[in-house]
Amino acid sequence: MQFAKFVVTRLIAYVLVIWIGITVVFFVPRFMPSDPVESMLGRIMTRGAYMDAEQVEAMRATLTQAFGLEGTLADQYFGFLHRIFVTREFGPSLSLFPTPVNELIGRALPWTLGLLLSSTIIAWIVGNAIGLLAGYKSRWVSSRALEIIAIFVYPIPYYITALILIILFIHLNPIFPLFFSIRGDPPSLEFISSVIYNSVLPAASIVIVGFGWWVLSMKALSSSISEEDFVYFAKLKGAGEGRIMTAYVLRNAILPQVTVLALQIGVIFNGALITEILFGYPGLGTMTYNAVLQADYNLLMGTITISIIAVATSTLVIDLLYPFFDPRIRQR
């Protein structure tokens, strides 16, 4: 019963979070001084296309109507909610009119998921393993050395790491491709190897930074837990080193690390935004950035809503799994 109540509370919170999140995302851009119609006209004029005054006026009227921006804000808002929860489509992109937003996101999403999941998981596992060891065996020379490396890579922002990688491996030693270039069709070996080849550097910049953080935070946690009384008693009772490390230290340290991993998805999305832009990676980050610059409300709603739902869902899953990690909470 207790547990069922807990689940229901979490589910209600989940829906509330998504609703507040997308409401914020709906209203913020609409208070922007920027207008997608003007943006479209501006881009045409920036390119140097000549239009006389009447042509500008005629085009402005057509675009406003085509973009569906005429109704009141409330109409647009309820239409938006209806589209998200009922029809699950975001309408046409405004800057790439009339290409549907769903189609654009569908193309970008696998790239971002692939890049983020693989690099985050690699960084999390390797970083935590090393951090645990370094925290528990803090007097080993190798754990000190690893920690020092982590200290040096952790503070470097994604884009600096990315720039350094670009200079080292693209400019000075042209090992990796200058720019994103995929060959072959999806199932083929050529396709897969070119995807890997093109993703190594962007993934590396995420892994390197993430790795440093996991090592440092795990080390801090595990070394402070190692000095807890219960670890001390376990040692007195004669438990083996390996058992203490996994059963006592890891068990207690992993909980915050799992939580942080779930919460990091939003942060990692931020990191990916800049990394993707710097590497020209065709994912959601680059798409969100372009949408902001071109005041493409529909596309922006689409990319941010998708990421909000993804982050909220993974937070929910972690929350529901929580009691299984830490049985003490279940008793409440």
Add this chain to the structure above:
Amino acid sequence: MTKKSRKALLSIIVLLAVVLFSTALVTAQEQTEVGTPRATTLIVDNLGGRVDNPTQTNPYQAGTHQSAGLHQLVYTNLWEINTATGEQFPALAAEMPEALNDDFTSFRVTLRDNLRWSDGEPITTADMAFNIDMILNTPEFPYSGFLAQVIDNYEVVDDLTMILNLKRSEPRLAYTLGVHIWGDNFRLVPKHIWENEDPATFQNYPPVGSGPYTLTDSDPNGNWFLYTKREDWQHTDVGQIYGEPGPEYVLFRFYGTEERRIIAAIQNQLDILTDISPEAWDILRDANPNAAAWHQNFPYANFDDPCERGIIFANSQEPWDNQNVRWAMALATDIKSVGLATFAGILRVSPLAVPPVQVIHDAFHKPMREWMTEFAFEDGYQPFDPNYAVDIAAILTEQGVEGLPESEEALVDLFGVGWWKHDPAKATEMLQAEGFTLQDGAWHKPDGSPWQITINSPSNFEVQSQRLAFAIADNWRAFGIDATVQQMDSGTFWSNYSNGTFDAGSYWPGCGALPDSWDLLDQFWHKRHIVPIGQPAPGNAMRYESDALSDILDQIAPLPSDHPDTIPLLTEFEKQFIVERPWLPMFGTSKFVPVVTTYWDGMPTADNFYEGPWWWWSLFKYHMPFIQPKSDG
């Protein structure tokens, strides 16, 4: 634990090495990344960036990217422009439009004979009639509303001749339905493909067009587009006018940020670049001996881009509604330091409302130089400084720039006819006469409040205007005005412009590629376009209400471009413009549009000036016959 992770690391490294090695083998041959022979592929930098909807090639939809090669190579207009001669010429059309009456409301248009679509079907007036009907009947097209204002009806005379009857007088029909700058919306599409489709949603991929190339492949991620030369290029206007295009393939490629495009050019993976910064050009020049710019030596850049840059004011708001305040700002500006900070002095100054591109420079700037030197305020003060070119050349020589011309005439050709004096004392005097006060080195407005100026600037696009804004703010701060730059993304930047919600801004309302730029001057300055602040303006975003300027524009409106009174009246306009000073034009646009001649020769340069280096304009197709593979000798 550590052993295991070491093993894991080792296997990752081995895996990577295998992947790298296999890819390295593939790239070892002299092929482009899309599998065409490098020696017959011209690789062009795609100015517009990545295209997220690469299969949308319907030319009339709002979100279609035209300049990733589509309007350059696939679609053709009725009339085109040659910026070297400063004249329009018939492209799909056989002749320039022939007016059938005196009030320019009826025209005969003839098509070039023996033209074919890229699928082999002939191009006839049936296609043109179909296009007009389709556009008028598809209100979803942004262009539809405009065409409806122009065209009343048409009569098809025969396969190649038709008569257009207009709703209004159009003395410049070739401007209205043809290319004047960059490109034009009226791009013909084939009737036999489109008649069974819904034009509003039709993707048109791959497109059937009238240009000398066809789109044969594209990247699903929108990073590249591959165009292949048509075997029947004789049946295109390019083939008929200039002969066979040189490159077998043209690859439009987006490499990303500027440094990446430069690395690509250094590694010979780009033959033609668009728009880079002076710093980037310095690096490219040092690293790739085959890199060439418009001029072989300093200033390298091309000065003929059709818009000039400067600072606009909210002319309907105080204090900018005062002509003397605007003039004071001109005299408070040290144009030489602004030019050095903006583009290292690689700029041509312009004191007029039209840009200093070569044909216009010769038609207006140079003939008016003497008048400007003599020009005086009511108190007799002469604001013009004709020595800009000589002075900036001296500064640049001192900085180690070599190869500048000696004669004043050549320097004026290069750096411009001159600009307004840097005379803070006179500016101070003028402002004080208007009630402004200088307290502790800071200017205060006549009402006693501190004078703050906010300059709108593009952020991360249009670099020259962005840097100009910062340089001007720096300059005016030194004069004692609290000037700040407000950077904006393009949506905000243009919304503020058309709504008139700005104080000052680094915009470019001074465009033209031909001596007769009445249409653009009218759009920017005629008072009939003015709407209240807060509403998007169809023109005259500066909200500058001048009876004198509008009168002159009205006198020019009914005259065709070649009428003997057109140029003298435009000169009158320029004189009145100087007196009233509604904005501060400063420099023409300098474009570093370098080419790499490792594989290809014959791209236009100052020494081979058959056409301007406008790779992103629709006229790029007319470069093709001139561009030839480099012989190995």
Add this chain to the structure above:
Amino acid sequence: MMMRRTSPRLTVGLIILAAFIILGGVLPFFSPEDPRSWIKHPRNLPPSAEHLLGTTNLGQDTFWLLSYATQNSLFIGLIVAFFATLIGVFAGLASGFLGGVPDRVITLLADVFIVVPSLPILILMSSLLQGRASLLLISIILILFNWPWPARQMRSIALSMRERQFVNTARFSGSSTLQILAEEIVPHIFSWSMANFVNTVLVAIATESGLAVIGLSSLEEATLGTTIYWALQHQALLGRRWWWIGSPVVAIILLFIALFLISTGISSLSAERRGHGDA
């Protein structure tokens, strides 16, 4: 165990931080000019006695520019980290220990800010503020997006701590809640809070410079991020003008290493002290 002594890490960290405080906190007041203004010196000079770190392509003295940039970046980082950690720790503890309605409200708010990706919103806000987002405003937005992390963490620590033996023991022995908080819980969470504080300084400075690198921060202000932005815009990287692009990058790295050394130094000291207390 070991005798109480000053940790060498702490010393090294404090020395580097002191150098930054002098560079960013003191030196700007002695600057001979406003280092942000352009064309004050010849452009692109290499380092010399007159210009310690050379000059930029815009004719600014890189050394003085760096000192201004350090000042502003420290300001952002410290303000954001201080308030975000403070708010986060108290909100998280309140939520974990009080439970009930306060817990639900705080958790909901925290979840909203965690779930909405901050960078797109920051980018949106920067356009909303028409590109004139002052450093203070950017700081406030960063605080808004950074308090939920310590709050979530503190809540989970508080939840599991409620069940822990030493808290129960203390409660049985009749200590007041305040005493439990001061004697048992605060030392326990202190090291984590410090790690979080350092992380938030990093996130704040990194986010601001991330915004700056794509051109959306307060670009006329000198921060470590905007210095990188201008250097990149003027191709300092490809032009190998290392003194320009390198100085803010090295400064960011050194600054974080210093802060981290300090935080681990403090947490190991506090662990030692706790060890003594238990004995």
